Amino acid sequence: MPSLTPTSPFRTELRTTLHLAAPLALANMLQMAVYAVDVIFVARLGQEALAAASLATALFGLMMWCFSGLTGAVAPLIAAELGRMRHAVREVRHSVRMALWLALLVGLGGMLVCQFGEAIMLAAGQDPHVARLAGSFMALLCWSMIPQIFCNVLRTFIAALGRPVFATAITALAIAVNAAGNYAFVFGHFGAPALSLQGSALSTVIVSLVTLATYCGAIRADRRLRRYRIFGRWWRAEWQRLREIVKLGVPIALIVIAEGGFFGSAAFLMGLIGSAELAAHTVALQVAAFFFQIPMGIGQAATIRVGYHFGAGNREACGRAGWAGVLTCLGFQLFGAAVMLLAPQAVLSVYIDTKAPANAAMVGFAVQYLLVAAAFQLFDGLQAVAAGALRGLQDTRMPMVLALFGYWLPGFGTAIILGFFTPLSGLGVWIGLAIGLVVVAGLLLWRWGWRERLGLVPA
Numbered sequence: 485m486p487s488l489t490p491t492s493p494f495r496t497e498l499r500t501t502l503h504l505a506a507p508l509a510l511a512n513m514l515q516m517a518v519y520a521v522d523v524i525f526v527a528r529l530g531q532e533a534l535a536a537a538s539l540a541t542a543l544f545g546l547m548m549w550c551f552s553g554l555t556g557a558v559a560p561l562i563a564a565e566l567g568r569m570r571h572a573v574r575e576v577r578h579s580v581r582m583a584l585w586l587a588l589l590v591g592l593g594g595m596l597v598c599q600f601g602e603a604i605m606l607a608a609g610q611d612p613h614v615a616r617l618a619g620s621f622m623a624l625l626c627w628s629m630i631p632q633i634f635c636n637v638l639r640t641f642i643a644a645l646g647r648p649v650f651a652t653a654i655t656a657l658a659i660a661v662n663a664a665g666n667y668a669f670v671f672g673h674f675g676a677p678a679l680s681l682q683g684s685a686l687s688t689v690i691v692s693l694v695t696l697a698t699y700c701g702a703i704r705a706d707r708r709l710r711r712y713r714i715f716g717r718w719w720r721a722e723w724q725r726l727r728e729i730v731k732l733g734v735p736i737a738l739i740v741i742a743e744g745g746f747f748g749s750a751a752f753l754m755g756l757i758g759s760a761e762l763a764a765h766t767v768a769l770q771v772a773a774f775f776f777q778i779p780m781g782i783g784q785a786a787t788i789r790v791g792y793h794f795g796a797g798n799r800e801a802c803g804r805a806g807w808a809g810v811l812t813c814l815g816f817q818l819f820g821a822a823v824m825l826l827a828p829q830a831v832l833s834v835y836i837d838t839k840a841p842a843n844a845a846m847v848g849f850a851v852q853y854l855l856v857a858a859a860f861q862l863f864d865g866l867q868a869v870a871a872g873a874l875r876g877l878q879d880t881r882m883p884m885v886l887a888l889f890g891y892w893l894p895g896f897g898t899a900i901i902l903g904f905f906t907p908l909s910g911l912g913v914w915i916g917l918a919i920g921l922v923v924v925a926g927l928l929l930w931r932w933g934w935r936e937r938l939g940l941v942p943a
Contacts, residue, residue, distance in 0.1 A: 494804045498811065508781035508782075512778070512780050514658070516773060516774040518655065518691065519770070520774070521659065521662045526684050527835065532617065536621060539618045539751060540618040543748065544622055545748070547597065550737045550741050551591065553733065553737040555583045555590070555633060557729050557733030558579050558583040558641075559784070560794070561729065562644040564792070565795060568796065576645075579729070580641050581725075582725045585726065587634050591629045598629070601623065625689070628689045631695070638696075639651045641703075642699075643784065647706060650702050654698045654702065666684055732878055733880075735884035746892065749896065750765065750916075761849050765853060767846070776865065779817060782812050785872075786805060789805035790805045790877060793876075799941035802941050806935075810869055813869045818862065825854075828851045853911070853914045856914040856918055860922065863921045874935075879935075887928075890924035890927055894923050895916055896920065898920075902916055
């Protein structure tokens with residue numbers, strides 16, 4: 485790792501990374517707050533409704549993360565283009581346009597899958613009543629998929645162009661809209677019908693459309709962003725650029741599937757263990773995921789910064805950008821782990837009533853899971869930043885292989901063994917999650933450390 489002195493280039497890179505990562509991380513955390521609003525309202529409907537929403541969100545979220553990873557491959561391409569040429573207007577426009585095309589295509593496929601939500605839940609061995617609730621929830625929720633993937637592409641564009649604060653402001657607006665939507669449609673306020681669980685899905689659809697419209701308006705209003713005219717001649721194909729995005733994006737999507745499927749499958753395992761364990765898993769994972777948004781934002785910043793230097797052909801600067809992300813991640817993740825370790829009840833009280841007798845079993849399980857989450861916070865963050873830095877080098881295939889191995893062999897294998905063949909039960913599943921993260925973080929950091937010997941950086 486480069487030395488940190490008051491006048492070192494590394495210190496300059498660290499400041500630049502923080503300046504870019506801070507609004508991205510905050511936007512990520514606010515996005516989790518948007519999801520948390522759904523959990524808060526649905527939890528008031530009972531454990532069955534929360535379990536159904538959890539299962540539906542696990543499958544829907546897995547597809548969303550996969551498609552966002554696929555289309556998010558536009559980030560290193562835009563960054564490299566800006567690194568090669570300061571005003572790469574045409575190149576950036578072509579990249580964004582083809583990413584939006586790809587978002588539409590995969591979004592339509594995801595909407596089709598959502599129509600079979602109940603059948604998928606039943607095939608996974610879930611309770612028939614919960615499966616029926618989850619299936620109907622997904623049938624409505626799917627209409628938010630394409631707008632959400634579009635928003636991810638536009639957010640990547642504005643971040644790479646130095647306007648990440650826009651994402652923060654827009655996501656903050658989404659929280660207010662979602663809270664109002666849930667309040668109106670779940671319980672029937674403001675003259676709206678009380679749609680119960682379906683009301684939460686409808687609120688998500690409304691939020692996604694409002695968010696997309698706001699992103700489009702912000703791009704048109706900002707002088708620097710407007711000059712790229714990313715919505716101009718949207719029907720023109722750039723097949724070579726589309727192939728480049730797919731080539732980089734498919735391995736990223738598979739990494740997302742490896743990790744998202746890893747955590748999503750844990751929800752199905754919990755469903756087989758018991759409804760209280762599943763509900764506790766849902767809430768505890770919401771907390772862990774909230775804190776994970778910080779290193780996720782740092783990883784996004786690392787992709788842009790490393791990609792910019794990669795396009796400029798500066799391998800020393802590539803290294804500084806990557807290590808700046810790692811160092812920043814270490815500091816923030818230690819703080820997040822301390823909060824979960826020292827005040828688990830206080831954190832859980834944000835999502836559920838921890839003093840209600842009906843929630844006693846769920847709270848007890850959730851506290852146990854948070855203790856494990858505190859232990860793996862550091863490694864979860866490091867793997868996200870290391871993966872982001874490698875994406876900046878347009879290195880996605882081998883990280884995909886390493887992630888598939890780490891999550892599904894040592895990680896998921898341990899979760900099954902400890903969860904179903906030892907008295908640890910749900911706690912054993914969470915220990916398996918931790919082991920998977922430790923292995924993947926170690927492998928990705930090793931690859932980043934050996935990037936020059938592996939020929940990943942410019943000559």
